[in-house]
Amino acid sequence: PGSLPSGPDPATAVPNPAAAAPVRSGRRVVKIDIITIFPEYFSPLRVSLLGKAAERGIIEFAVHDLRSWAHDVHHSVDDAPFGGGPGMVMSPGPWGEALDAVLGTGSPGTRLILPTPSGVPFRQDMAAAYGRNARLVFACGRYEGIDARFGDEARTRVPVDEVSVGDYVLSGGEPAALVMIDAVCRLLPGVLGNAESAPDDSFGGGAGPMAGLLEGPVFTRPRVWRGREVPPILLSGDHAAIARWRRDEALRRTVACRPDLMAALPPDTLDGRDRQVLADAGFPLSGEDMAH
Ligand code: ADE
Numbered sequence: 001p002g003s004l005p006s007g008p009d010p011a012t013a014v015p016n017p018a019a020a021a022p023v024r025s026g027r028r029v030v031k032i033d034i035i036t037i038f039p040e041y042f043s044p045l046r047v048s049l050l051g052k053a054a055e056r057g058i059i060e061f062a063v064h065d066l067r068s069w070a071h072d073v074h075h076s077v078d079d080a081p082f083g084g085g086p087g088m089v090m091s092p093g094p095w096g097e098a099l100d101a102v103l104g105t106g107s108p109g110t111r112l113i114l115p116t117p118s119g120v121p122f123r124q125d126m127a128a129a130y131g132r133n134a135r136l137v138f139a140c141g142r143y144e145g146i147d148a149r150f151g152d153e154a155r156t157r158v159p160v161d162e163v164s165v166g167d168y169v170l171s172g173g174e175p176a177a178l179v180m181i182d183a184v185c186r187l188l189p190g191v192l193g194n195a196e197s198a199p200d201d202s203f204g205g206g207a208g209p210m211a212g213l214l215e216g217p218v219f220t221r222p223r224v225w226r227g228r229e230v231p232p233i234l235l236s237g238d239h240a241a242i243a244r245w246r247r248d249e250a251l252r253r254t255v256a257c258r259p260d261l262m263a264a265l266p267p268d269t270l271d272g273r274d275r276q277v278l279a280d281a282g283f284p285l286s287g288e289d290m291a292h
Helices: 039-046 048-055 092-103 124-130 148-155 173-185 239-257 259-264 272-280
Strands: 030-036 059-065 110-121 135-139 160-164
Touching: 030 039, 030 092, 030 173, 039 048, 039 059, 039 173, 048 059, 048 173, 059 092, 092 135, 092 148, 110 148, 110 173, 124 173, 135 173, 148 160, 160 173, 239 259, 239 272
Parallel strands: 030 059, 030 135, 110 135, 110 160
Antiparallel strands: none
């Protein structure tokens, strides 16, 4: 079912029962290959938004078990590090063969992503750019990482990015790949429903009034819950006042959680009320200029 083992690879395709369904002509499909020693780690791709997008043929996932390219009896994929040091390093052999098989004869529009805590920080703009590739290959390393020659050789064939999802160390590239895949896929046309809107998210990159700010708090029914009332302004029907309140809250949250983002806002995007809110929140403003 689903997508395509290539060569000796018994790819664990994430089931895609609607793959044969009619696909609107001209629609772009993004193919995502994942190479890992834990294929079962990627069962979340069948769930929720991404699962539905795969069923509808907007995204195609193929998960490949690295051990299919390990040829010794134990299917080993790692070895002791040259130069000494703790832990094990993933051998280039199986990785090279895996990439050969996954890339096949051609790789136009393909990008290889190596999740690693020593990579460049993953950001929303990268998620959007990745979604414009025809194909993304995630190579999930474990242990102390993959022999560096693998990435160097791959770079002669496809663009390669070493990417970190944050300043902390995970037990392997798998959870990082899931994070990036989710961020990429929800931006693809047709994946988010009408109810959701990517540009207004925190980091959504929209050019609107909330650009560069974190999203503030949100509320729904009931109007009073455990004695806590929804802010009355949200019930006022005064759209301008509500927009102003939302911006105030976004400014307060950004100051509290991400002063670095606040400091990066161009000062000329701040009006008098913004400056008042920031001053009340204790964010340093000097004269008419933001302090950096
Ligand atoms: N592998 C281990 N930690 C990681 C991180 N923070 N980002 C990406 N890949 C990783």
